[in-house]
Amino acid sequence: MVKDQDNKVIKVRSLADFKWGKAYLFEPYTPEEYIEKQLGVEFEDPSNIRSRDDIYLMVFLNEDKVVQYAELKRQRTSFSIGEKDYLSPSEDVLKIER
Numbered sequence: 001m002v003k004d005q006d007n008k009v010i011k012v013r014s015l016a017d018f019k020w021g022k023a024y025l026f027e028p029y030t031p032e033e034y035i036e037k038q039l040g041v042e043f044e045d046p047s048n049i050r051s052r053d054d055i056y057l058m059v060f061l062n063e064d065k066v067v068q069y070a071e072l073k074r075q076r077t078s079f080s081i082g083e084k085d086y087l088s089p090s091e092d093v094l095k096i097e098r
Contacts (some may be wrong), residue, residue: 012092020060
């Protein structure tokens with residue numbers, strides 16, 4: 001989806017085949033402490049995003065529990081959820097910025 005230059009957005013709901021209520025997006029080099037503060041729950045970061053610049057990290061919660069995470073490869077792009085703190089199934093647009 002990212003490689004296709006015509007794609008400007010990703011509908012997260014279409015890719016998540018599990019139940020989720022919130023999805024948080026974290027930029028490269030985000031410390032684990034900040035991730036936990038945003039999520040409001042303990043989270044051991046399996047991606048080690050704190051020291052990586054090649055991915056974004058998306059963490060999915062359902063009923064205040066982490067249910068899934070995804071590493072989004074940058075592929076010379078940036079991702080954004082705009083001014084929102086998180087995405088929801090009804091507002092699930094992840095913007096691809098080139």
